[in-house]
Amino acid sequence: MxxxxxxxxxxxxxxxxxxLLGAAIVFCAKAFSRGRIAKTIEYTGAxxxxxxxxxxxxxxxxxxxxxxxxxxxxxxxxxxLGILYKFxxxxxxxxxxxxxxxxxxxxxxxxxxxxxxKFTAIFLIQTAALSATIMTADLFNLFVCLEVLGISSYVLVxxxxxxxxxxxxxxxxxxxxxxxxxxxxxxxxxxRLTGKLSYEGIAEALAAMDNGGGITALISLALIIAAVALRxxxxxxxxxxxxxxxxxxxxxxxxxxGVLIKTPLFALSRILIIFPxxxxxxQLMGVSGGLTALIAVIIALSQKDVKKLLAYHSVSQIGYxxxxxxxxxxxxxxxxxGLVLMTAAFLHALYHALFKGxxxxxxxxxxxxxxxxxxxELRRGAGILKKSGEKIPVTFISFMLAAMAIAAIxxxxxxVSKNALSYALxxxxxxxxxxxxxxxxxxxxxxxxxxFFPPGKNHNAIAFLENPQKVHPAMxxxxxxxxxxxxAGGLFSPYISKIAGSLxxxxxxxxxxxxxxxxxxxxxxxxxxxxxxxxxxxxxxCSTKQGKAVLKxxxxxxxxxxxxxxSFALGLAGMAAxxxxxxxx
Amino acid sequence: xxxxxxxxxISIFYKLQIFLAFAAVAxxxxxxxxxxxxxxVFARDYLEANGEEQTGAxxxxxxxxxxxRAYDTLGETIVxxxxxxxxxxxxxxxxxxxxxxxxxxxxxxxxxxxxKRTVLMEVVTGKLGPVILIFGLYVMLFGHMSxxxxxxxxxxxxxxxxxxxxxTGGSENNILSHSGVLAKIEAVxxxxxxxxxxxGLITGIGFFANPFNGNPIPPVGYIILLNAMIGLKVxxxxxxxxxxxxxxxxx
Amino acid sequence: xIDRILLLILFLIGFYGIIVKKNVxxxxxxxxxxxxxxxxxxxLEGSKIxxxxxxxxxxxxxxxxxxxxxxxxxxxxxxxxxxxxxxxIVYRLFNSTGTFDIDEIRSKLYKDEE
Numbered sequence: 001m002x003x004x005x006x007x008x009x010x011x012x013x014x015x016x017x018x019x020l021l022g023a024a025i026v027f028c029a030k031a032f033s034r035g036r037i038a039k040t041i042e043y044t045g046a047x048x049x050x051x052x053x054x055x056x057x058x059x060x061x062x063x064x065x066x067x068x069x070x071x072x073x074x075x076x077x078x079x080x081l082g083i084l085y086k087f088x089x090x091x092x093x094x095x096x097x098x099x100x101x102x103x104x105x106x107x108x109x110x111x112x113x114x115x116x117x118k119f120t121a122i123f124l125i126q127t128a129a130l131s132a133t134i135m136t137a138d139l140f141n142l143f144v145c146l147e148v149l150g151i152s153s154y155v156l157v158x159x160x161x162x163x164x165x166x167x168x169x170x171x172x173x174x175x176x177x178x179x180x181x182x183x184x185x186x187x188x189x190x191x192r193l194t195g196k197l198s199y200e201g202i203a204e205a206l207a208a209m210d211n212g213g214g215i216t217a218l219i220s221l222a223l224i225i226a227a228v229a230l231r232x233x234x235x236x237x238x239x240x241x242x243x244x245x246x247x248x249x250x251x252x253x254x255x256x257x258g259v260l261i262k263t264p265l266f267a268l269s270r271i272l273i274i275f276p277x278x279x280x281x282x283q284l285m286g287v288s289g290g291l292t293a294l295i296a297v298i299i300a301l302s303q304k305d306v307k308k309l310l311a312y313h314s315v316s317q318i319g320y321x322x323x324x325x326x327x328x329x330x331x332x333x334x335x336x337x338g339l340v341l342m343t344a345a346f347l348h349a350l351y352h353a354l355f356k357g358x359x360x361x362x363x364x365x366x367x368x369x370x371x372x373x374x375x376x377e378l379r380r381g382a383g384i385l386k387k388s389g390e391k392i393p394v395t396f397i398s399f400m401l402a403a404m405a406i407a408a409i410x411x412x413x414x415x416v417s418k419n420a421l422s423y424a425l426x427x428x429x430x431x432x433x434x435x436x437x438x439x440x441x442x443x444x445x446x447x448x449x450x451x452f453f454p455p456g457k458n459h460n461a462i463a464f465l466e467n468p469q470k471v472h473p474a475m476x477x478x479x480x481x482x483x484x485x486x487x488a489g490g491l492f493s494p495y496i497s498k499i500a501g502s503l504x505x506x507x508x509x510x511x512x513x514x515x516x517x518x519x520x521x522x523x524x525x526x527x528x529x530x531x532x533x534x535x536x537x538x539x540x541x542c543s544t545k546q547g548k549a550v551l552k553x554x555x556x557x558x559x560x561x562x563x564x565x566x567s568f569a570l571g572l573a574g575m576a577a578x579x580x581x582x583x584x585x
Numbered sequence: 586x587x588x589x590x591x592x593x594x595i596s597i598f599y600k601l602q603i604f605l606a607f608a609a610v611a612x613x614x615x616x617x618x619x620x621x622x623x624x625x626v627f628a629r630d631y632l633e634a635n636g637e638e639q640t641g642a643x644x645x646x647x648x649x650x651x652x653x654r655a656y657d658t659l660g661e662t663i664v665x666x667x668x669x670x671x672x673x674x675x676x677x678x679x680x681x682x683x684x685x686x687x688x689x690x691x692x693x694x695x696x697x698x699x700x701k702r703t704v705l706m707e708v709v710t711g712k713l714g715p716v717i718l719i720f721g722l723y724v725m726l727f728g729h730m731s732x733x734x735x736x737x738x739x740x741x742x743x744x745x746x747x748x749x750x751x752x753t754g755g756s757e758n759n760i761l762s763h764s765g766v767l768a769k770i771e772a773v774x775x776x777x778x779x780x781x782x783x784x785g786l787i788t789g790i791g792f793f794a795n796p797f798n799g800n801p802i803p804p805v806g807y808i809i810l811l812n813a814m815i816g817l818k819v820x821x822x823x824x825x826x827x828x829x830x831x832x833x834x835x836x
Numbered sequence: 837x838i839d840r841i842l843l844l845i846l847f848l849i850g851f852y853g854i855i856v857k858k859n860v861x862x863x864x865x866x867x868x869x870x871x872x873x874x875x876x877x878x879x880l881e882g883s884k885i886x887x888x889x890x891x892x893x894x895x896x897x898x899x900x901x902x903x904x905x906x907x908x909x910x911x912x913x914x915x916x917x918x919x920x921x922x923x924x925i926v927y928r929l930f931n932s933t934g935t936f937d938i939d940e941i942r943s944k945l946y947k948d949e950e
Contacts, residue, residue: 013792017783020663024776027670031765031772074656075785075793077639081628081653081903118674122667132660140907144660147914151664154921155671163932164945166675170925174863177918178854181870184911188878189617191904195625216620219613561938562599565855566606573609603856610851611844618844618877619837624885629901636902637892645890645899649906661910668917672924731891736913826920 012070012087014056015095015131022049023124030117042117049124050103053131057095064089065502071137084137084198086270089503090346094134094266097350100485101258101357102127104478108361109251111472112368114159122159123255126152130259133267138198139187139224142267143180146231150176153244153252153260160249168243175240175564176230182572183227189220203274218277218583222576225272225281226568229575231264234285234322235292236567238315239559245311250364253307257314257360258353265318265325266346272329279330280582284575286326290433292319297440301447301542302551306363306373309448310356313406316437317352321345323430324421333504337424343501344424348417350500351405351489355414358402358482362395365475366451369468381452388468394476396452398483403449405486407442407535408528413489416515419524420497423516435531442535443542493519640795641805642729651734651808655793659782661736662815666775669822673829711752717745718761725816729805735812739819746824750831764828770821778814839880847873859936860929864922871915878904878911 022045029041060070073082106123109115129148136142150173157169191197193213194205206213226237233241241261245253272278293316300312328341366381367373369388382396390396405414418438425431489496497515518524541547636645640652650658725738750762760766785794797806850873853866882904890902930936933944 011786013786017779017786017792020779021776021783024772024779027666027772028776031768072791074791075653075795076791077653078631081631081649083654083656118670122670125663125667129660129663140654140910141657141660144657144664144910144914147918148660148663148667151667151671151917151921154925155667155674158671158675158925158928163929166925166928166932167941167945170860170922170929173918173922173925174854174867177867177922178851178870181867181874184874184878185614185617187907188874188881189620192620192624192881193622195627215616216622219617222613223617561942562603562606562855565851566602569606569609569613573613576613606855607848607851611848614844614847618840618847621837624881624901626885626901628903629885629899632890632902633892633897633899643892645892645902646905646909649902650909654906657907657910661913664914664917668921672920675921675924676927732889734909736909 011056012060012085012091012135015053015099016128016135018052018056019049019124019128019131022046023121023128026117026121026124030121038117042120046106046120046124049127050099050106053095053099057092057099060087061092064092065499079198080196080201083141084200085135086137087135089505090266090269091131091135093346093350093500093503094263095131097353098127098130098259098263101353101482102130102255104357104482105251105254105258105361107481108254108475108478109249111475111478112250112364114161114249114251119156119159122152122155123252126156126255126260130263133263136267137200137270139190139202139271140197143183143187145267146183146228146264147180149260149263150180150231153256156252157244157248157256159252160247162247164243165247168240168247171561171564172240172244174561175568178565179227179230179568182223186220186223186227189216189223193217193220199271199274206275212276212583215580218579219576221271221275221277221281222572222579225268225285226572226575228264228268229285229571230568232261232268232322233315233318235288235295235319236571238292238296239564239567241315242308242311245314246305246307250360250368253311253364254357254360257311258357261314261318262321262349262353265322266349269325269329269333269342273333277579277583279332280579281575282326282329284326284578286323286330286430289319289322289324289326290430292316293323293437294319294433294440297437297444299554301440301444301538302554304374304376304555306367306375306378306448306451307360309375309444310359310363313441313444314352314356316441317348317356317406320418320421320434320437321349321352323434324348324424327425327428327430339501339505341424342504343497344417344420346500346504347420347493347497350496351413351417351486354482354485354489355402355405355412358398358479358486359406361475361479361482362399362402363448363451365395365471365479366399369471371468375447375451378451379453379455383454384468385471389470390476394480395471398479399452400449401483401486403445405490407445407532408438409532410520410525410528411487411490413486413493415528416490416493416497416519419519420515438531439534439538442532443538446536446539447542639804640808641803642808644729644731644734647729647734647808647812651729651811652795655782655811658811658815659778659793662775662778662818665819665822666771669771669826672826677829707752709752710748714745714748714752717748718742721745721816721820725812725820726809728812729808735815736819738812739816740823742816742820743823743827746820747827747831750824750828762824762828764825767821767825767828771818771825774814774818774821778811778818781810781814840877843873843877843880846876858938860926860938860941861923861936863938864919864926867922868915868919871911871919875908875912875915878908 025045026042029038070087073079073084075082129145133145133149136145154169154173157165190202194202196202196205206217230237245256248256272281296312296316300309300316303309303312324341324345328338331338333342370378370384372378382393385395405412408415408418494515542551632645636648637643640648642648721738721741724733724741725735728734746762749759753759782793784796785791788796795804795807797804850866850869854863857863882901886898886900888896888899890899929941933941935941
């Protein structure tokens, strides 16, 4: 017993091992038993995988807040050969984000499907891979983790059994598998130069060389960054995301958009912090993040399919996060300003996971009941949900909370995190771009919200399903859970920001708070009012005849399979050229 | 005419796009491929001196992928597990969304089962199957001291099982190639593998640490144990996938 | 030197297969070629510092670098898994559209959604 307590440090592997154990149990249940018993074992496995890790997370939280970091070599081997891991505040925060959304999404899938042990097992494996990705400190292990993450998401996207989902999954698979091979070339370049695979080992060996590794080291770094950035889906590497996220089952969409695109980003920051060229790379990614936020929201405004609209919004919101994240890396995360930016980036990542999860689940519930997914045709959503047995309009209320959160209406969490971003970026060009993107966000959510309300005068009525399916209680619970977290995230934001700030802060400067002190001041509220009003104006502009024609052009811009690879190749070359230019000038 | 001009325009744009992608990839990769720095010898020297002593395996590649970097191997096994499970799920779900005329059973030559069976093949595969199984077990269990290991042995075992299923006139005729049995073996060996990785956590020596230290079991026992579990898991998994692709069973 | 240039050409051939070929099966071939190229690159270059297989016996020194071989074992298995999954997805795509041409598949599947 004493041994266990001494080695409690090793229990940081619980978020990886417990979901794997759960998945193994679920597979056994599927192979050995049928019916009720199998179901019981399956739920037990899911509980082991999704609930028990919380216990560990809360046990070690005080230690992490106290400034300790769990790190070492897996299996206790020599650190030049073994796999290094590092469980610090960043890993804790990403685990927190991942497990809260994954738990709600799995619960939702009980009601909405896809059901069955195979789905549960692969879902658990994906959750385990999320934790493994964020806590690894070894380049090749990062490759393996990203592949586990990838392959489980290809399968999960397919599990919606729509033909379109197979094409989306195929495009996603091809482009990200090809990118992972470029990642391997990057590992080859760095291993050839240094003979090490851990981040620290590589950085030390490169620093010991007289030219710091030269062009090969920079290009290898660019290869690795590009392959990870493809998973994060920033401009210009976002092409695979909208189809995959729109075609996946709703529960999977929530996890893909909420968690899966952010984990590789924060895992990448571990590499970039260590490498000297990382600050330049952060600068370029910050710029592309800002552009992503603006361009993707314009494309989102033009979409017809409700889930595609939400998917493009994920691209736009990840742009906000990458923008602040890149600026933080450029300034240096050790400096107070960098820390404020990083905390703001994480807060927005967490809050986006919560409100985007809610949006995918609630909109998914509605389109399944209505049998129609067009923003222009679907109306009277609240009535349809009432007809399918929702006495208290849980789905509607959750949707409205989340939509107001993403449009940054106080006191919801989106208001807090967007203000934190503006506060941290004040006086830079990104501030203007992100403000413009916020206007677009408001406009597109006015457009989306209309699906819940009665149609206007000129609206052509369309036929709906006669007897909509009942809304399962598990679905309502999951929606409500996430929506309440959205509200709580807004109300208790000072505490959350304080905890996140001190977890991300490893250098010991005290008193970092990324929440602006004048959060509810007249000026900020006035700004919100102006953004909301101009959003409404943009929406009205878009619903004119000319506006619709412009949007149609944007929506029907040419998209092709080879375009995914061209943009990857160009993004990669751009990153490599930028790193070389900055280092030799 | 206008249509043709438009097509032409698109194709020039398309060609330019392809050319740019190629030029970018070639320009980026060229310096990495041409780098002539001396290959690092640190890891080789360290392993030559200490590898066998620390892990007990004469095959240094085994000592890396089941010793120093066993955690990667766990991830790799999981990728295989998900791929097998996903592939079976995807291909076994037929009958819906079929385009007209593209159902496999509509093609000439009867159903899938008849097309694949000839007497010659049944006799040869049926006799070879057990031999291949034994060879697979050898490759799997002696991976620590000769070329081979869990993955390689597992794949050989899987081909033995496929031969048996071809030789006995249907995979459900033999207990080894029965899809239910294969699924059970795969699930149990995966569970055991996860538990084996966690032995160190329970005994207090750390995640993926070698629990055997020479009394009574020498350290190489851990590598053999992992090899056996991975071999069974890979063999059962790939055989399960292949049996599903043969199309004898309703999964 | 010449071997690495040949490998780079092989890499570009694989990339060509993925990006230019319209047939989805050929695209998957391209992916497999890319994967094999990087495996060959690692193992070939890692073997230049030694002359014996890394299975320790008397008098066999110097051995080749075993680390790239162990890494590539993992990469091969992952590559095979991804290929298998891609082929099964293509099987379903063919079942629902009756073609292997990526542009036709796209236009058939997305015609009512765009």
